[in-house]
Amino acid sequence: MNDNVKNSKLFTLIIFAYNAQDRIREVIESVLKQEYLDSYVEDILIIDNNSLDDTAEIIKFYQQKHKLIRYIFEGKQGLSNARLTGIKNTSTPWVVFIDDDNILETNWISEAYKFITKNQDVGAFNGSVIPEFTEKLTDLEKDRLEIALESLACTHLSRESINFENYNHPYDLPFGAGLVIKKSPLDNLINAGWLSLEGRKGDSLSSGEDSEMCLFIKNEGYSYGYNPKMIINHKISKKRLEESYLKRLAGGISNSCYELYEKDEPKIKVIAFTFLKLSIRYLQYIFSYKYKKRFKYSLSVERQRSKLKYVFKS
Incomplete structure:
Protein backbone atom coordinates (compact mmCIF):
# COMPACT_ATOMS: atom_id res chain seq x y z
CA MET A 1 0.00 0.00 0.00
CA LYS A 238 -3.47 -14.41 39.91
CA LYS A 239 -2.28 -17.76 38.58
CA ARG A 240 0.14 -15.85 36.40
CA LEU A 241 1.96 -14.72 39.52
CA GLU A 242 2.52 -18.25 40.81
CA GLU A 243 6.06 -19.56 40.99
CA SER A 244 5.35 -22.38 38.51
CA TYR A 245 3.98 -19.94 35.92
CA LEU A 246 6.90 -17.53 36.28
CA LYS A 247 9.33 -20.40 35.79
CA ARG A 248 7.52 -21.41 32.60
CA LEU A 249 7.52 -17.78 31.53
CA ALA A 250 11.29 -17.56 32.03
CA GLY A 251 11.68 -20.74 30.00
CA GLY A 252 9.57 -19.35 27.17
CA ILE A 253 11.61 -16.15 27.11
CA SER A 254 14.84 -18.15 27.06
CA ASN A 255 13.62 -20.29 24.15
CA SER A 256 12.71 -17.19 22.15
CA CYS A 257 16.09 -15.71 23.02
CA TYR A 258 17.80 -18.80 21.65
CA GLU A 259 15.81 -18.79 18.41
CA LEU A 260 16.57 -15.13 17.78
CA TYR A 261 20.25 -15.61 18.60
CA GLU A 262 20.46 -18.51 16.14
CA LYS A 263 19.42 -16.14 13.34
CA ASP A 264 22.89 -14.63 13.82
CA GLU A 265 21.80 -11.13 12.82
CA PRO A 266 23.42 -8.38 14.95
CA LYS A 267 20.27 -6.25 15.16
CA ILE A 268 18.13 -9.27 16.06
CA LYS A 269 20.54 -10.08 18.89
CA VAL A 270 19.52 -6.86 20.66
CA ILE A 271 16.11 -8.45 21.30
CA ALA A 272 17.75 -11.67 22.41
CA PHE A 273 19.80 -9.83 25.01
CA THR A 274 16.70 -8.10 26.33
CA PHE A 275 14.89 -11.42 26.65
CA LEU A 276 17.83 -12.98 28.44
CA LYS A 277 17.94 -10.08 30.89
CA LEU A 278 14.27 -10.59 31.73
CA SER A 279 14.67 -14.35 32.05
CA ILE A 280 17.59 -14.05 34.45
CA ARG A 281 15.74 -11.40 36.47
CA TYR A 282 12.71 -13.66 37.00
CA LEU A 283 14.77 -16.71 37.91
CA GLN A 284 16.90 -14.70 40.32
CA TYR A 285 13.84 -13.29 41.99
CA ILE A 286 11.98 -16.61 42.27
CA PHE A 287 14.83 -18.52 43.80
CA SER A 288 16.11 -15.66 45.95
CA TYR A 289 12.66 -15.27 47.48
CA LYS A 290 12.33 -19.00 48.05
CA TYR A 291 15.51 -19.07 50.10
CA LYS A 292 14.78 -15.66 51.65
CA LYS A 293 17.68 -13.95 50.00
CA ARG A 294 17.70 -10.90 47.76
CA PHE A 295 19.93 -10.63 44.72
CA LYS A 296 20.89 -7.22 43.46
CA TYR A 297 20.26 -7.34 39.73
CA SER A 298 22.83 -5.53 37.66
CA LEU A 299 23.81 -6.86 34.24
CA SER A 300 25.51 -4.74 31.58
CA VAL A 301 25.02 -5.35 27.87
CA GLU A 302 28.49 -6.85 27.60
CA ARG A 303 27.78 -9.29 30.41
CA GLN A 304 24.47 -10.15 28.75
CA ARG A 305 26.36 -11.05 25.60
CA SER A 306 28.83 -13.23 27.47
CA LYS A 307 26.06 -14.94 29.37
CA LEU A 308 24.08 -15.51 26.19
CA LYS A 309 27.03 -17.22 24.52
CA TYR A 310 27.67 -19.29 27.65
CA VAL A 311 24.07 -20.43 28.07
CA PHE A 312 23.40 -21.35 24.46
CA LYS A 313 26.82 -22.07 22.95
CA SER A 314 28.69 -23.97 25.65
Whole structure:
Protein backbone atom coordinates (compact mmCIF):
# COMPACT_ATOMS: atom_id res chain seq x y z
CA MET A 1 0.00 0.00 0.00
CA ASN A 2 1.25 3.48 -0.86
CA ASP A 3 1.67 5.54 2.30
CA ASN A 4 0.61 8.61 0.33
CA VAL A 5 -2.83 7.19 -0.34
CA LYS A 6 -5.28 8.77 2.09
CA ASN A 7 -7.87 6.54 3.70
CA SER A 8 -10.61 8.22 5.72
CA LYS A 9 -10.65 5.22 8.01
CA LEU A 10 -7.14 4.61 9.28
CA PHE A 11 -7.53 1.50 11.40
CA THR A 12 -8.37 -2.15 11.28
CA LEU A 13 -8.60 -3.62 14.77
CA ILE A 14 -7.39 -7.22 15.05
CA ILE A 15 -8.41 -9.04 18.22
CA PHE A 16 -6.81 -12.41 18.94
CA ALA A 17 -8.89 -14.96 20.83
CA TYR A 18 -8.03 -18.37 22.19
CA ASN A 19 -10.33 -20.11 24.70
CA ALA A 20 -11.57 -16.66 25.67
CA GLN A 21 -15.24 -17.30 26.48
CA ASP A 22 -14.90 -15.78 29.96
CA ARG A 23 -13.27 -12.52 28.82
CA ILE A 24 -13.92 -11.82 25.13
CA ARG A 25 -17.29 -10.10 25.74
CA GLU A 26 -15.70 -7.39 27.87
CA VAL A 27 -12.96 -6.86 25.29
CA ILE A 28 -15.45 -6.49 22.44
CA GLU A 29 -17.68 -4.18 24.46
CA SER A 30 -14.72 -1.91 25.23
CA VAL A 31 -13.96 -1.68 21.51
CA LEU A 32 -17.56 -0.95 20.55
CA LYS A 33 -17.67 1.91 23.09
CA GLN A 34 -14.76 3.75 21.45
CA GLU A 35 -15.22 7.42 20.61
CA TYR A 36 -15.46 8.03 16.83
CA LEU A 37 -15.39 4.28 16.18
CA ASP A 38 -17.27 4.49 12.87
CA SER A 39 -15.15 7.43 11.73
CA TYR A 40 -11.74 5.87 12.32
CA VAL A 41 -12.23 2.08 12.11
CA GLU A 42 -12.86 0.13 8.91
CA ASP A 43 -13.14 -3.36 10.41
CA ILE A 44 -12.92 -5.22 13.69
CA LEU A 45 -11.41 -8.60 12.87
CA ILE A 46 -11.64 -11.20 15.62
CA ILE A 47 -9.30 -14.10 14.95
CA ASP A 48 -10.34 -17.35 16.62
CA ASN A 49 -7.07 -19.27 16.96
CA ASN A 50 -8.71 -22.71 17.13
CA SER A 51 -10.49 -22.25 20.46
CA LEU A 52 -12.00 -25.29 22.17
CA ASP A 53 -14.68 -23.47 24.19
CA ASP A 54 -17.59 -21.19 23.24
CA THR A 55 -15.39 -18.34 21.98
CA ALA A 56 -16.58 -18.73 18.38
CA GLU A 57 -20.27 -18.60 19.31
CA ILE A 58 -19.80 -15.41 21.32
CA ILE A 59 -17.90 -13.67 18.52
CA LYS A 60 -20.52 -14.70 15.94
CA PHE A 61 -23.25 -13.29 18.19
CA TYR A 62 -21.53 -9.90 18.15
CA GLN A 63 -20.89 -10.19 14.41
CA GLN A 64 -24.64 -10.39 13.81
CA LYS A 65 -25.22 -7.30 15.95
CA HIS A 66 -22.47 -5.01 14.65
CA LYS A 67 -21.54 -4.31 11.03
CA LEU A 68 -17.84 -3.72 11.72
CA ILE A 69 -17.17 -7.10 13.34
CA ARG A 70 -15.86 -10.01 11.25
CA TYR A 71 -15.22 -13.47 12.63
CA ILE A 72 -12.19 -15.24 11.16
CA PHE A 73 -11.04 -18.75 12.06
CA GLU A 74 -7.34 -19.58 12.03
CA GLY A 75 -6.81 -23.28 12.66
CA LYS A 76 -3.02 -23.14 12.85
CA GLN A 77 -2.24 -22.16 16.40
CA GLY A 78 0.35 -19.55 17.25
CA LEU A 79 0.00 -15.81 17.74
CA SER A 80 2.26 -15.17 14.77
CA ASN A 81 -0.08 -17.17 12.50
CA ALA A 82 -3.10 -15.30 13.84
CA ARG A 83 -1.39 -11.95 13.22
CA LEU A 84 -0.56 -12.98 9.67
CA THR A 85 -4.16 -13.99 8.97
CA GLY A 86 -5.41 -10.68 10.30
CA ILE A 87 -2.96 -8.62 8.27
CA LYS A 88 -3.87 -10.46 5.06
CA ASN A 89 -7.50 -9.45 5.63
CA THR A 90 -6.64 -5.78 6.17
CA SER A 91 -6.60 -2.90 3.70
CA THR A 92 -6.29 0.14 5.99
CA PRO A 93 -3.02 2.09 6.44
CA TRP A 94 -2.74 1.02 10.10
CA VAL A 95 -3.54 -2.13 12.06
CA VAL A 96 -4.14 -2.42 15.80
CA PHE A 97 -3.36 -5.66 17.64
CA ILE A 98 -5.52 -6.33 20.70
CA ASP A 99 -5.29 -9.37 22.97
CA ASP A 100 -8.32 -11.17 24.36
CA ASP A 101 -7.68 -9.77 27.84
CA ASN A 102 -7.19 -6.11 26.85
CA ILE A 103 -9.88 -3.63 27.94
CA LEU A 104 -9.57 -0.29 26.10
CA GLU A 105 -10.56 2.99 27.69
CA THR A 106 -13.12 4.85 25.56
CA ASN A 107 -10.69 7.43 24.12
CA TRP A 108 -8.06 4.88 23.09
CA ILE A 109 -8.70 4.95 19.33
CA SER A 110 -9.12 8.73 19.20
CA GLU A 111 -5.81 9.14 21.05
CA ALA A 112 -4.13 6.78 18.59
CA TYR A 113 -5.46 8.88 15.73
CA LYS A 114 -4.16 12.09 17.31
CA PHE A 115 -0.75 10.52 17.88
CA ILE A 116 -0.40 9.44 14.24
CA THR A 117 -1.30 12.90 12.92
CA LYS A 118 1.42 14.47 15.11
CA ASN A 119 4.14 11.83 14.52
CA GLN A 120 4.51 11.13 10.81
CA ASP A 121 7.76 9.14 11.18
CA VAL A 122 6.36 6.58 13.64
CA GLY A 123 5.76 3.04 12.40
CA ALA A 124 4.86 1.23 15.62
CA PHE A 125 3.59 2.43 18.98
CA ASN A 126 1.40 1.60 21.91
CA GLY A 127 0.22 3.19 25.13
CA SER A 128 -0.06 2.62 28.86
CA VAL A 129 -1.08 -0.84 30.04
CA ILE A 130 -2.22 -1.36 33.62
CA PRO A 131 -2.68 -4.80 35.25
CA GLU A 132 -6.15 -5.51 36.59
CA PHE A 133 -6.92 -8.33 39.03
CA THR A 134 -10.33 -9.39 40.30
CA GLU A 135 -8.81 -10.59 43.58
CA LYS A 136 -6.69 -8.74 46.11
CA LEU A 137 -2.97 -9.47 45.82
CA THR A 138 -0.79 -10.60 48.71
CA ASP A 139 2.48 -8.80 49.41
CA LEU A 140 4.36 -11.62 47.74
CA GLU A 141 2.17 -11.37 44.64
CA LYS A 142 2.67 -7.59 44.53
CA ASP A 143 6.44 -8.11 44.59
CA ARG A 144 6.25 -10.65 41.80
CA LEU A 145 4.02 -8.39 39.73
CA GLU A 146 6.51 -5.54 39.99
CA ILE A 147 9.34 -7.82 38.85
CA ALA A 148 7.38 -9.43 36.00
CA LEU A 149 5.50 -6.30 34.88
CA GLU A 150 7.16 -6.00 31.47
CA SER A 151 6.77 -9.66 30.57
CA LEU A 152 3.08 -9.48 31.53
CA ALA A 153 2.76 -6.77 28.85
CA CYS A 154 2.16 -3.94 31.30
CA THR A 155 3.84 -0.55 31.55
CA HIS A 156 2.61 0.76 34.91
CA LEU A 157 1.34 -0.71 38.17
CA SER A 158 -1.51 1.80 38.40
CA ARG A 159 -3.10 4.73 36.61
CA GLU A 160 -1.68 7.05 39.26
CA SER A 161 1.88 6.08 38.31
CA ILE A 162 1.50 7.21 34.67
CA ASN A 163 3.22 10.44 33.70
CA PHE A 164 0.94 11.80 30.99
CA GLU A 165 3.56 14.34 29.93
CA ASN A 166 6.23 11.71 29.23
CA TYR A 167 6.05 10.33 25.69
CA ASN A 168 9.21 8.21 25.99
CA HIS A 169 8.42 4.51 25.81
CA PRO A 170 9.00 2.74 29.15
CA TYR A 171 10.74 -0.15 27.37
CA ASP A 172 13.19 -0.68 24.51
CA LEU A 173 10.49 -1.86 22.10
CA PRO A 174 6.70 -1.59 21.80
CA PHE A 175 4.98 -4.87 22.69
CA GLY A 176 1.98 -6.74 21.34
CA ALA A 177 -0.76 -5.58 23.73
CA GLY A 178 -2.42 -2.63 22.02
CA LEU A 179 0.26 -2.44 19.35
CA VAL A 180 -0.55 0.06 16.58
CA ILE A 181 1.57 -0.64 13.53
CA LYS A 182 1.85 0.63 9.97
CA LYS A 183 0.49 -1.73 7.32
CA SER A 184 2.90 -1.11 4.42
CA PRO A 185 6.06 -2.39 6.15
CA LEU A 186 4.07 -5.37 7.39
CA ASP A 187 3.34 -6.21 3.74
CA ASN A 188 7.09 -6.07 3.11
CA LEU A 189 7.63 -8.39 6.06
CA ILE A 190 5.16 -10.88 4.60
CA ASN A 191 6.96 -10.74 1.24
CA ALA A 192 10.25 -11.36 3.08
CA GLY A 193 8.89 -14.60 4.56
CA TRP A 194 7.16 -13.34 7.71
CA LEU A 195 8.38 -13.99 11.26
CA SER A 196 10.63 -16.74 12.59
CA LEU A 197 8.97 -16.84 16.04
CA GLU A 198 5.47 -18.27 16.50
CA GLY A 199 4.56 -16.39 19.68
CA ARG A 200 2.04 -17.78 22.13
CA LYS A 201 0.70 -21.11 20.92
CA GLY A 202 -2.13 -22.71 22.85
CA ASP A 203 -1.01 -22.85 26.47
CA SER A 204 2.68 -22.41 25.68
CA LEU A 205 4.52 -19.31 26.92
CA SER A 206 6.76 -18.68 23.93
CA SER A 207 7.02 -15.02 22.92
CA GLY A 208 9.03 -12.45 21.01
CA GLU A 209 7.17 -12.33 17.71
CA ASP A 210 5.93 -8.82 18.46
CA SER A 211 9.49 -7.63 19.13
CA GLU A 212 10.73 -9.29 15.95
CA MET A 213 7.98 -7.52 14.03
CA CYS A 214 8.78 -4.12 15.56
CA LEU A 215 12.47 -4.51 14.80
CA PHE A 216 11.63 -5.10 11.14
CA ILE A 217 9.55 -1.90 11.16
CA LYS A 218 12.52 -0.02 12.62
CA ASN A 219 14.82 -1.42 9.92
CA GLU A 220 12.36 -0.12 7.33
CA GLY A 221 13.19 3.40 8.50
CA TYR A 222 10.35 4.09 10.94
CA SER A 223 10.62 5.08 14.59
CA TYR A 224 8.85 3.75 17.68
CA GLY A 225 6.34 5.74 19.68
CA TYR A 226 4.39 5.81 22.92
CA ASN A 227 1.25 7.68 23.92
CA PRO A 228 0.59 7.47 27.69
CA LYS A 229 -2.99 8.64 27.15
CA MET A 230 -3.87 5.40 25.34
CA ILE A 231 -4.76 3.28 28.38
CA ILE A 232 -5.50 -0.43 28.39
CA ASN A 233 -6.56 -2.35 31.47
CA HIS A 234 -4.98 -5.78 31.21
CA LYS A 235 -7.07 -8.49 32.87
CA ILE A 236 -4.66 -10.88 34.57
CA SER A 237 -5.32 -13.99 36.62
CA LYS A 238 -3.47 -14.41 39.91
CA LYS A 239 -2.28 -17.76 38.58
CA ARG A 240 0.14 -15.85 36.40
CA LEU A 241 1.96 -14.72 39.52
CA GLU A 242 2.52 -18.25 40.81
CA GLU A 243 6.06 -19.56 40.99
CA SER A 244 5.35 -22.38 38.51
CA TYR A 245 3.98 -19.94 35.92
CA LEU A 246 6.90 -17.53 36.28
CA LYS A 247 9.33 -20.40 35.79
CA ARG A 248 7.52 -21.41 32.60
CA LEU A 249 7.52 -17.78 31.53
CA ALA A 250 11.29 -17.56 32.03
CA GLY A 251 11.68 -20.74 30.00
CA GLY A 252 9.57 -19.35 27.17
CA ILE A 253 11.61 -16.15 27.11
CA SER A 254 14.84 -18.15 27.06
CA ASN A 255 13.62 -20.29 24.15
CA SER A 256 12.71 -17.19 22.15
CA CYS A 257 16.09 -15.71 23.02
CA TYR A 258 17.80 -18.80 21.65
CA GLU A 259 15.81 -18.79 18.41
CA LEU A 260 16.57 -15.13 17.78
CA TYR A 261 20.25 -15.61 18.60
CA GLU A 262 20.46 -18.51 16.14
CA LYS A 263 19.42 -16.14 13.34
CA ASP A 264 22.89 -14.63 13.82
CA GLU A 265 21.80 -11.13 12.82
CA PRO A 266 23.42 -8.38 14.95
CA LYS A 267 20.27 -6.25 15.16
CA ILE A 268 18.13 -9.27 16.06
CA LYS A 269 20.54 -10.08 18.89
CA VAL A 270 19.52 -6.86 20.66
CA ILE A 271 16.11 -8.45 21.30
CA ALA A 272 17.75 -11.67 22.41
CA PHE A 273 19.80 -9.83 25.01
CA THR A 274 16.70 -8.10 26.33
CA PHE A 275 14.89 -11.42 26.65
CA LEU A 276 17.83 -12.98 28.44
CA LYS A 277 17.94 -10.08 30.89
CA LEU A 278 14.27 -10.59 31.73
CA SER A 279 14.67 -14.35 32.05
CA ILE A 280 17.59 -14.05 34.45
CA ARG A 281 15.74 -11.40 36.47
CA TYR A 282 12.71 -13.66 37.00
CA LEU A 283 14.77 -16.71 37.91
CA GLN A 284 16.90 -14.70 40.32
CA TYR A 285 13.84 -13.29 41.99
CA ILE A 286 11.98 -16.61 42.27
CA PHE A 287 14.83 -18.52 43.80
CA SER A 288 16.11 -15.66 45.95
CA TYR A 289 12.66 -15.27 47.48
CA LYS A 290 12.33 -19.00 48.05
CA TYR A 291 15.51 -19.07 50.10
CA LYS A 292 14.78 -15.66 51.65
CA LYS A 293 17.68 -13.95 50.00
CA ARG A 294 17.70 -10.90 47.76
CA PHE A 295 19.93 -10.63 44.72
CA LYS A 296 20.89 -7.22 43.46
CA TYR A 297 20.26 -7.34 39.73
CA SER A 298 22.83 -5.53 37.66
CA LEU A 299 23.81 -6.86 34.24
CA SER A 300 25.51 -4.74 31.58
CA VAL A 301 25.02 -5.35 27.87
CA GLU A 302 28.49 -6.85 27.60
CA ARG A 303 27.78 -9.29 30.41
CA GLN A 304 24.47 -10.15 28.75
CA ARG A 305 26.36 -11.05 25.60
CA SER A 306 28.83 -13.23 27.47
CA LYS A 307 26.06 -14.94 29.37
CA LEU A 308 24.08 -15.51 26.19
CA LYS A 309 27.03 -17.22 24.52
CA TYR A 310 27.67 -19.29 27.65
CA VAL A 311 24.07 -20.43 28.07
CA PHE A 312 23.40 -21.35 24.46
CA LYS A 313 26.82 -22.07 22.95
CA SER A 314 28.69 -23.97 25.65
